[in-house]
Amino acid sequence: MNFRLILNIAVHLLRARLKQTVVAAVGVTFGIAMFITLVSFMNGMNDLLDGLMLNRTPHVRLYNEIKPSEEQPISLSEKYKNNTNFISSIKPKDRGKAIYNSQVIIKNLKADSRVIDVAPKITEPVFFNSGTIEISGVINGVDVAAEENLFQLSDYIVEGKISDLKQNNSIIIGKGLADKMLLIPGDIIKITSAKGNLASLKIVGISQVGIADIDDKTSYTSLNTAQKLMGESTNYVTDIQVKLFDITTAPALAKEFKTKFDLDTIDYQTTNSQFETGSTIRSIISYAVGIVLLIVAGFGIYNILNMMIFEKMDSIAILKATGFSGSDVKWIFISLSLIIGITGGVFGLFFGYIFSSIIDALPFNTASLPTVKTYPINYNPIFYVIGISFALLTTAVAGLFPALKASKVDPVEIIRGK
Amino acid sequence: MSNKVLETKGLSKYFYDPIKFQVLKEISMSVNHGEFVSIVGKSGCGKSTLLYLLSTMDTEYEGELFIHEELITGKSDKELAVIRNEKIGFVFQFHYLLSEYNVLKNVMLPGMKLGKLSDAEIEHNAMEHLKTLDMEDQALKMPNQLSGGQKQRVAIARALINNPLIIMGDEPTGNLDKKNSDMVFDIFNQLTKEHNQTLLIVTHDHDFANRTNRIVTMEDGKII
Numbered sequence: 276m277n278f279r280l281i282l283n284i285a286v287h288l289l290r291a292r293l294k295q296t297v298v299a300a301v302g303v304t305f306g307i308a309m310f311i312t313l314v315s316f317m318n319g320m321n322d323l324l325d326g327l328m329l330n331r332t333p334h335v336r337l338y339n340e341i342k343p344s345e346e347q348p349i350s351l352s353e354k355y356k357n358n359t360n361f362i363s364s365i366k367p368k369d370r371g372k373a374i375y376n377s378q379v380i381i382k383n384l385k386a387d388s389r390v391i392d393v394a395p396k397i398t399e400p401v402f403f404n405s406g407t408i409e410i411s412g413v414i415n416g417v418d419v420a421a422e423e424n425l426f427q428l429s430d431y432i433v434e435g436k437i438s439d440l441k442q443n444n445s446i447i448i449g450k451g452l453a454d455k456m457l458l459i460p461g462d463i464i465k466i467t468s469a470k471g472n473l474a475s476l477k478i479v480g481i482s483q484v485g486i487a488d489i490d491d492k493t494s495y496t497s498l499n500t501a502q503k504l505m506g507e508s509t510n511y512v513t514d515i516q517v518k519l520f521d522i523t524t525a526p527a528l529a530k531e532f533k534t535k536f537d538l539d540t541i542d543y544q545t546t547n548s549q550f551e552t553g554s555t556i557r558s559i560i561s562y563a564v565g566i567v568l569l570i571v572a573g574f575g576i577y578n579i580l581n582m583m584i585f586e587k588m589d590s591i592a593i594l595k596a597t598g599f600s601g602s603d604v605k606w607i608f609i610s611l612s613l614i615i616g617i618t619g620g621v622f623g624l625f626f627g628y629i630f631s632s633i634i635d636a637l638p639f640n641t642a643s644l645p646t647v648k649t650y651p652i653n654y655n656p657i658f659y660v661i662g663i664s665f666a667l668l669t670t671a672v673a674g675l676f677p678a679l680k681a682s683k684v685d686p687v688e689i690i691r692g693k
Numbered sequence: 694m695s696n697k698v699l700e701t702k703g704l705s706k707y708f709y710d711p712i713k714f715q716v717l718k719e720i721s722m723s724v725n726h727g728e729f730v731s732i733v734g735k736s737g738c739g740k741s742t743l744l745y746l747l748s749t750m751d752t753e754y755e756g757e758l759f760i761h762e763e764l765i766t767g768k769s770d771k772e773l774a775v776i777r778n779e780k781i782g783f784v785f786q787f788h789y790l791l792s793e794y795n796v797l798k799n800v801m802l803p804g805m806k807l808g809k810l811s812d813a814e815i816e817h818n819a820m821e822h823l824k825t826l827d828m829e830d831q832a833l834k835m836p837n838q839l840s841g842g843q844k845q846r847v848a849i850a851r852a853l854i855n856n857p858l859i860i861m862g863d864e865p866t867g868n869l870d871k872k873n874s875d876m877v878f879d880i881f882n883q884l885t886k887e888h889n890q891t892l893l894i895v896t897h898d899h900d901f902a903n904r905t906n907r908i909v910t911m912e913d914g915k916i917i
């Protein structure tokens with residue numbers, strides 16, 4: 276088959292109906308542009324929210340949960356071994372929240388090739404005292420360098436510097452807390468631990484993560500300061516936070532670490548399951564809208580080709596009479612459709628990119644996301660590949676039926692009709 | 694190679710709409726190389742129907758059709774398209790030029806489909822044919838800028854482009870006045886005389902028919 280000739284005929288037929296061709300192509304352009312814009316924006320949004328969580332949530336967290344012993348004394352007894360034992364009023368055993376042997380575990384995890392880095396942490400409930408009032412909250416003792424490396428803590432420090440935490444007895448408090456207690460950096464805050472230890476810490480910064488629940492309660496200090504406040508040794512750690520190279524392996528690794536270190540573990544996916552659902556729904560919506568627009572564009576192409584075939588019956592008849600086969604004629608009309616699809620699609624990608632860039636430049640200021648200045652856009656090339664594939668697929672399908680119809684035109688019927 | 698360009702054996706055709714009726718009845722005929730044959734007969738006797746069968750465009754018939762001793766009956770759509778392209782040239786009553794292409798491209802198109810020569814060679818041949826038809830200065834015009842007689846001459850040039858075994862015409866002068874009819878006849882006559890071109894032309898113009906080598910007369914779907 277001579278594709279150059281077939282393409283040449285297709286182009287000539289299109290040129291004769293330039294206006295309709297342009298309208299059909301614009302339909303495709305519109306569909307693809309909207310699809311690209313929507314998907315890029317929705318995915319940008321997903322990334323932003325994912326990042327919000329990912330940046331703050333360890334992929335795997337190791338800790339000690341307060342819970343009753345799984346092995347109650349009676350199960351050790353030979354005598355009642357075959358009985359079903361009912362035990363009431365079990366109390367959890369106080370093993371303390373401290374992770375035993377934390378240094379060894381951290382060393383071990385750091386050596387693991389699947390792990391990016393490890394950050395130890397102390398989380399303790401405390402009371403913040405201001406005059407006569409007491410506000411309950413949480414103090415996070417963090418390894419400043421590791422925490423910054425894994426969770427970009429400095430993104431959420433709106434006043435002061437994270438490195439100031441390295442000074443002895445310094446603290447960074449949440450914005451909500453600071454507002455309530457009318458504190459500013461440089462002030463001294465009094466803190467009472469759950470065990471009754473008292474300490475005065477100097478405020479060196481204010482943090483804001485954008486979630487009121489966190490900003491009203493949370494404060495950060497160094498591991499050392501937290502250990503001193505608790506009256507514990509320098510081995511005292513309540514959480515070990517792990518970041519992995521491949522987040523999808525988190526549930527499996529959480530299980531592995533649980534048995535290996537005999538600790539409780541929780542993975543990112545479990546912590547954020549409801550969050551995933553939101554992301555998925557946003558993706559589905561953007562794909563659905565894109566596909567619907569393209570189907571509409573497809574009907575446009577279908578109509579135009581049908582019209583063209585109706586008008587060009589004579590031409591089809593003479594092409595067949597002079598030696599073009601049914602399949603040649605079919606390919607002429609499929610090429611017509613694909614030309615519309617490709618030009619419309621390429622322009623669609625172009626405009627999709629332009630629209631995305633415009634959205635990307637629009638200011639988007641929200642108190643909850645201090646580091647975000649403009650609307651988020653994800654420029655993943657795969658969206659463009661999907662977009663052009665969609666365009667080709669819909670136009671090919673839309674063109675196929677008219678093309679088959681054209682290939683079946685009986686030249687005798689047309690010529691006899693004159 | 695035999696002298697028979699075209700041969701039919703017992704061609705019959707029926708139409709079923711609105712009632713079954715036999716248009717062509719056991720037609721057996723042949724056309725020799727270099728002959729200028731005309732088919733005449735009353736309107737409605739089946740001349741066009743016969744020509745459509747011979748041209749391989751209509752494949753629903755009984756009997757056998759041979760072109761150059763080769764059995765054509767039963768070949769696929771693709772094979773028939775190739776045969777039409779290579780071996781048969783058509784001239785219809787209506788010109789059927791493609792309005793998207795200029796005169797020259799219209800003439801070239803079947804040659805480009807055949808693809809045996811380069812575009813430049815095809816263009817050269819097309820210009821030669823247009824020249825013999827006295828149309829070379831119209832080569833770059835669009836079909837809608839031509840008169841009826843000129844269009845028909847372009848259609849003849851297009852029929853000639855692949856040096857076909859046979860040229861078939863279905864009342865090619867039916868739409869033309871006397872002067873243009875004569876001109877078309879002269880062209881056909883010149884083609885047989887000078888290029889030994891085989892021609893099979895349906896006509897109801899007896900003047901035209903009388904000047905051909907052989908007249909085939911049809912009546913009620915039969916050759917008499």
Ligand SMILES: Nc1ncnc2c1ncn2[C@@H]1O[C@H](COP(=O)(O)OP(=O)(O)O)[C@@H](O)[C@H]1O
Pocket residue numbers: 691708709710711716734735736737738739740741742743
């Ligand atoms: N598609 C068709 N269906 C039914 N009858 C037809 C059809 N085409 C032609 N006929 C009939 O077949 C007969 C022969 O037609 P045609 O070959 O066109 O005659 P001619 O060309 O000799 O004038 C006519 O009676 C015509 O009415």
Ligand SMILES: [Mg+2]
Pocket residue numbers: 740741742
């Ligand atoms: Mg007729």
